Amino acid sequence: MNATRTRGVRLLALATVVALGVTACSGGGREKTDESDSGGGNAPGASGYTIAFVTHETPGDAFWDKVKAGAEQAAKDEGVILKYSNDPDAGKQAQLIQSAVDSKVSGIATTLVTPDALAGSVKAATAAKIPVVGLNAGIEQYKQLGALMYFGSDDTVAGESAGERIAAAGAKHPLCVIHQQGSVSLEARCAGVKGKVPGTENIQVNGADDAAVTSTIQAKLAQDKTIDYVITLNSQVALDTIKAQEQASSTAKVATFDLDAQVAQQVQDGKIEFSIDQQPYAQGYLAVSSLYLYLKNGNDIGGGRAVLTGPSFVDKANIATILPFVKNNTR
Amino acid sequence: MSSRALSTRFLARPEVGALVAAVVIFLFFLIVAPAFRTPQSLFTVLYQASTIGIVAVGVGLLMIGGEFDLSAGVMVTTAGLVASQFCWWFGVNLWIGALLSLAFCLGVGFLNGWLVMRTGIPSFLITLGTFFVLQGANLGVTKLVTGSVTSPDISQIAGWDSLGAVFSSSFRAGDSTIWITVFWWVLFVALAAWILTRTRTGNWVYAVGGAPDSARAVGVPVVRTKIGLFMAVSFLAWFAGMHTLFRFNTLQAGNGVGNEFLYIIAAVVGGTLLTGGFGNAAGVAIGAFIFGMTSLGIVYAGWDPNWFKAFLGVMLLLAVLVNLYVKRVATSRRSSDDL
Numbered sequence: 001m002n003a004t005r006t007r008g009v010r011l012l013a014l015a016t017v018v019a020l021g022v023t024a025c026s027g028g029g030r031e032k033t034d035e036s037d038s039g040g041g042n043a044p045g046a047s048g049y050t051i052a053f054v055t056h057e058t059p060g061d062a063f064w065d066k067v068k069a070g071a072e073q074a075a076k077d078e079g080v081i082l083k084y085s086n087d088p089d090a091g092k093q094a095q096l097i098q099s100a101v102d103s104k105v106s107g108i109a110t111t112l113v114t115p116d117a118l119a120g121s122v123k124a125a126t127a128a129k130i131p132v133v134g135l136n137a138g139i140e141q142y143k144q145l146g147a148l149m150y151f152g153s154d155d156t157v158a159g160e161s162a163g164e165r166i167a168a169a170g171a172k173h174p175l176c177v178i179h180q181q182g183s184v185s186l187e188a189r190c191a192g193v194k195g196k197v198p199g200t201e202n203i204q205v206n207g208a209d210d211a212a213v214t215s216t217i218q219a220k221l222a223q224d225k226t227i228d229y230v231i232t233l234n235s236q237v238a239l240d241t242i243k244a245q246e247q248a249s250s251t252a253k254v255a256t257f258d259l260d261a262q263v264a265q266q267v268q269d270g271k272i273e274f275s276i277d278q279q280p281y282a283q284g285y286l287a288v289s290s291l292y293l294y295l296k297n298g299n300d301i302g303g304g305r306a307v308l309t310g311p312s313f314v315d316k317a318n319i320a321t322i323l324p325f326v327k328n329n330t331r
Numbered sequence: 332m333s334s335r336a337l338s339t340r341f342l343a344r345p346e347v348g349a350l351v352a353a354v355v356i357f358l359f360f361l362i363v364a365p366a367f368r369t370p371q372s373l374f375t376v377l378y379q380a381s382t383i384g385i386v387a388v389g390v391g392l393l394m395i396g397g398e399f400d401l402s403a404g405v406m407v408t409t410a411g412l413v414a415s416q417f418c419w420w421f422g423v424n425l426w427i428g429a430l431l432s433l434a435f436c437l438g439v440g441f442l443n444g445w446l447v448m449r450t451g452i453p454s455f456l457i458t459l460g461t462f463f464v465l466q467g468a469n470l471g472v473t474k475l476v477t478g479s480v481t482s483p484d485i486s487q488i489a490g491w492d493s494l495g496a497v498f499s500s501s502f503r504a505g506d507s508t509i510w511i512t513v514f515w516w517v518l519f520v521a522l523a524a525w526i527l528t529r530t531r532t533g534n535w536v537y538a539v540g541g542a543p544d545s546a547r548a549v550g551v552p553v554v555r556t557k558i559g560l561f562m563a564v565s566f567l568a569w570f571a572g573m574h575t576l577f578r579f580n581t582l583q584a585g586n587g588v589g590n591e592f593l594y595i596i597a598a599v600v601g602g603t604l605l606t607g608g609f610g611n612a613a614g615v616a617i618g619a620f621i622f623g624m625t626s627l628g629i630v631y632a633g634w635d636p637n638w639f640k641a642f643l644g645v646m647l648l649l650a651v652l653v654n655l656y657v658k659r660v661a662t663s664r665r666s667s668d669d670l
Binding site: 027028029030058059061062065181202203204206208209210211212215216218219220222223224236239240243247248260261262329 | 364366369371372375376378379382418419420421422423470474478479480481483484485486487488489491508574575578579580581582583585586587588589590623626627630631632633637639640
């Protein structure tokens, strides 16, 4: 017992000594700039509105970070108090909406990924005269549920436009990589691709383990040499695919949904053909702003239809413009 | 008579059932999957097996010692995140981050072991707690440090190349790529096998897992041995984390969840008893190999991916059943020998 403890202490001491010894700083790390905020904005709550923002985010997904960042910026710009909450479980998300109703917020923005499960809470909100807008998911059902407006992308449309684009480039047998089992929106994207390129094949990978993703895709590329495109549905899987492709010496091209700094870099370097961006920052920003305008001025955005924030293609032609925003984590 | 006793002794070894299962599954995929028949495929399978197998060796030792570690899966991600973000934030050489991360992981392993021994609460619960803490901290700290939930690009920081050579290099032999993790895996398995069979520590591990009270009574340092085992798991989790970091550069803070069960499955398929006191290093290695082979064999066979998990489950169940059957045959023969 004592021996172990002493050994542990000695090890820590060793690590510290090494850390102090190598004092030479190394490049490539954080760029040390003044942490100036994105600026301005009103005092929180200056407009007197409180908006509840409810999503089905699974903690740790970079995508929702951007949605949240957009919502927070809008709240700051418009002096709104933002109450963000999330739960991937449909029942718990319904409760979050219900508790927003109970606390009498001025407006609710919510994702409608499981319309049936959320219908009750959304009805409760409209019954209490609280305006609701939908975002990200639920484009088919938002009106029927009683939401006023909708901001998001249509996964099937996005998949189809990706399919159209690769079909034009000559794709015959693309591989569509699903990184989460049983996800409706991921399946819809692949189905959209398949709608335009009938030779599309789906594959399932364990998105929580990069080594497993890489070796699975590598195995698939070795098994079927006729695969000419790999469509991935998030950025990390896209990066893993590039590694797999190098290993399998495959000439298949890579295209991906979603965008982050590394993907943007690979688009610039030509390793990724294009990224299909649904502009999550805009979804968050517009959802909050539209509620603000509705409360303040009775505005209705979208002319009675869903407002599409995507698919927006990012490729070599426009990457130079978009790269700075990606690095800023807002695109 | 003596040849019979020899075969019985062979069959009673923990890894034999797994070995039989591995051969059966291997032949099965050779038959159904043409793409499986190339050396490239074998090395891809070995790579996949090594990424699970490195940590599974430690988890297997710990289970022989009668304890569980549910925090091992996320600790792999934690290890990478600590090294990567520390170096990125302070702009220091990556070796410093790697050593700091090692110290951190060993600290968590020590804490796991110390809490289990100090409180007497089952390790299942203690490490479930650590698991949640690490999972939350991975996300929370990454978000605080980088403003996003993905760790930053560290490939331009000094030390990247040398660390990459140690943890994630590969070379080509013919058409196949062989990853260094395969060699590290073999080395760790050999080391674990040596410790278990040739050293006093190995005897202690079996003793504390099989009969802790008697072990304590005959003077085995139970507390020290168990804490050491938890620290061995965290060392190997750190090692796997370093591989992931230096191969993939950026890590998603939510990754690693679920892998703790793969380690346990590899150990159990390899003949380790869930109740402790029985098992060996080679068995755990074969268990990891079965996992790698099954998960990729399904892909090489070109089967409908939606059934992936179902296939995997059936294969693993079969492996466990074969294992059990062989063990039963062995023990019944042994008792008939005694007559």
